[in-house]
Amino acid sequence: MTLALKRQHATVEEQAKKAKKAAKTLSGLTEEEKNQALHIMADQLEKETVFILEANKKDLENGREKGFEDAFMDRLSLSEERIQSFAEGLREVAKLEDPTGDVLSEWTLANGLDVKTVRVPLGVIGMIYEARPNVTVDAAGLALKSGNAIVLKGGSSAIHSNAAISAVMHEALQDTLIPKEAVQFIASTDREATKQLFTMKEHIDVLIPRGGGALIKAVVENATVPVLETGVGNCHIYFDREAEPKKALDILINAKTDRPAVCNAAETLIVHEDWLKKHHQELQAALEENGIRAYGDEPVLDILPNASLANESDWENEYLSLAIAIKTVSSLEEAVEHIDQYGTKHSEAIITENKETAAAFMRLVDAAALYHNASTRFTDGSALGFGAEIGISTQKLHARGPMGLPALTTIKYMMLGSGQIR
Structure with missing residues (x-):
């Protein structure tokens, strides 16, 4: 290991240690104090819009030089309107009820011991993500509101944008009761810095990867820190034989x-052969x-002259x-069999006027979000009233679907006694 790499590893560990210390302070703050900090952060983001956009220009120039695809550049690109939406997202999170401290259940044992389960912060969240500068703001806002510190590791393609946004948030936190160390941004583009987060169980309580399949797979397979797995979205829309044509097409076009x-976004249309005819x-x-x-199968090619023949990759991957x-x-x-084979348990929709068929689809399909006669685009924290989301979980443990504030908490059992012994 080179001296430079040793220094980098030391820096990442130092940042995680600072986050852990800050989490202790943060967990003792009131909801009002946290909300005030979120509003100050939102105001500061708007105030520093020009500074953030200048940094974003550097990332966009690098992206054009490297020949990034249009869809990638769209995720990377910032504008005055998008930064305004970041700020509004923080204000929306401030309006939400703080889940920490909620008593989920309470009972008294025969011996008089009072037992209750209470929501508490997870502690320190490690967030690993790719070319989405909005995640820097959304993740920090949700983490702080739920009483968690956060260590952010964005992708190299957005390094200037993320560094600028993090600097603005740090500046804002100086005027609040939340320690600025509660938000840590790892500015290194070296993959070793990311790998180190995978194994820092003593400092990081949970890892959340957000990005493409390769990133998520790498985190899940290599991390010793517990992972809240977000998933890629190979989402399907099924046109049942009783789908109303205009409604079905309007939903498909919106979702795509x-x-x-x-x-x-919808990646595959499954269509009943009778409807297609x-x-x-x-x-x-x-x-x-x-x-x-x-890109379709043989029956599609027979009836849609401009379609190309689909291969296995077309069924498996996101476009x-x-x-x-x-x-x-x-x-x-x-249709369900096809979804079972190729779906990623993200979002699946059926379009039909037959309620029994819709109910069967909802019962049989295994996914975090299911829709009847609606677009898959609603699988989103802000669309569902969460203010923002830290990711969409496609796993079944702890949290599933868009993850808002409750997903960033765990529980404590609290027992109140009067001298009971066993």
Whole structure:
């Protein structure tokens, strides 16, 4: 190990230690004190908009030089409006009820011992993410409101943007009761810094990876710190034979085109063969009008002349662009089987006027979010009233779906006695 690498590792560990110390102070603050800090952070972000945009320009220039795809550049790009939305997100989080201290259950044993379970902060959160500067703000806001310190490790593609945003938040925290050390940003672009977070169980209580499949897989397979796994979004929309055509197409176009590069965008259309035979012209027109490239199976190619033949990769992966895979089925059971094989347990939708078919779909499909006659784009913390989200969990333990404030807490059993012994 080189001297420089040793220094870097020492720095990452020092940052984690500072976060752990700050978490103790933070856990003792009132909801009002935390809310006040969030408002000051929001005001400071707006005040320093020009500074943040100048830093973002450097990342965008680097991205263009490296030939990043349009969808990637969209996630990376900031604007005055987006920074305003960051600030509003913090203000929305401030409005939410603080879950810490909530008594979830309470009972008294036969011996008179009072028992209750109470929500408490997780402690120190390690956040590893890619080209999304908004995560820097959302994650910090949710962590602080729920009484957690946070160590942020963004991707190299957004290093200047994230560093600027973190500096602005630190400046704001100096005027609050929250120690600025409660938000740590690891400015190194070296992968060794990320790997070190994987194993710092003595300082980090939980890791949350947010990004592409490769990043999440690397964290899950290599971390010794507990992981709250977020998932990629290979989301499906199923047009049942009784789907109303206009409603179905409106939902599909929204789910595919509103923001194609996000994880809750639709990537595969599963369509009942009877519906396709009746409405293929309308489907073809909608795809062409919105510039969507289609990759389908043989029945799709027979009826949609502009479609290309889909391969295994089209069923398995996210496009994150204006492209969609189309699979024909002859039954609900076949649609569910396809989702079971290729879905990522993120968001799945059925479009049908048959309530019994919809209920069966909801019962049979295993995913964090299920929709009947609605777009998958609603799998989002802000859309569901959480103010923001720290990620969308596709696992089944502790938290599932969009993770807001309650997902960043755990519980303590508190026993109040009067001298009981066992």
